[in-house]
Amino acid sequence: MIKNENQYQYSQEWVTKFQKSIAAMDSDEAAIQKDYTRYSQNRSALQCHIDKLEAEIAEYETLINCTKNEPIKIKVESFCKLPDALIKARIAAKISIEELATMLGIESARVVEYERTDYQCASFVEILEVITVLGIEFENATVRVDFEEIEHVKKVIEEWDKKDKKKVSATI
Known part of the structure; x- marks a missing residue:
């Protein structure tokens, strides 16, 4: 995700560099025929980078060019993606840091x-304050509890605990 003008410019530069690399590769007939x-x-990898960067550039341009005539909707696919929505909301509202x-x-x-840090250093109360100041409202929020995921996490934690106990007993 592009968070500021510097990252925006940097991303555009990399798109140009990758495009030049692809053009150079495409013009090297001998290398193409050899392998x-x-x-x-290699071409697919570069194109993948270009596609990802261009999508991020387009998203950033949408945010910086939106008008305040109507609310913008930012999809939050999981609670872990809430920090991205906070940053996008700030950018769209044209509010500086x-x-x-x-x-x-x-x-x-x-x-x-x-x-x-994608809000990892912020407390829950601080995040709520940012949400309030940015005028963020949740629409149709649904929480799905995945019981299979809970059981999987329990098993992983048990395995970690067993490994930690083995390490401790091995050092004693």
Whole structure:
């Protein structure tokens, strides 16, 4: 996800670099004939990077060019993706990090840290404050409890505990 103008410019530069690399590869007939599989794989990898970057660029351009005439809808596919939605909402609202910090009554360095760490350093209360300040409202929010996932997590934790106990007993 592109979070600021610097990342936007950087992403555009990489698209250009990857496109130039593909053009150079496409023009090297000898290399293509010598090892078509390698050429094809390398070209596909570069194209995959271009496609991903172009999608991120398009998303960022949509955010920076949206108008305030009507609310923007940002899909949050899981609670883990909420930080992305907070950053996108700030960008779409054309609120700078400094402005958000002022609205929250905190230092701008704190907001920089929020966004740099995808809000991992923010408390739940701080996240709620950001949600409020940015005017974020949830529509049709549904929580699905996956009982199979819960059981899987329990088993993984049990395995970790067994490994930790073995390590402890091996060092004694």
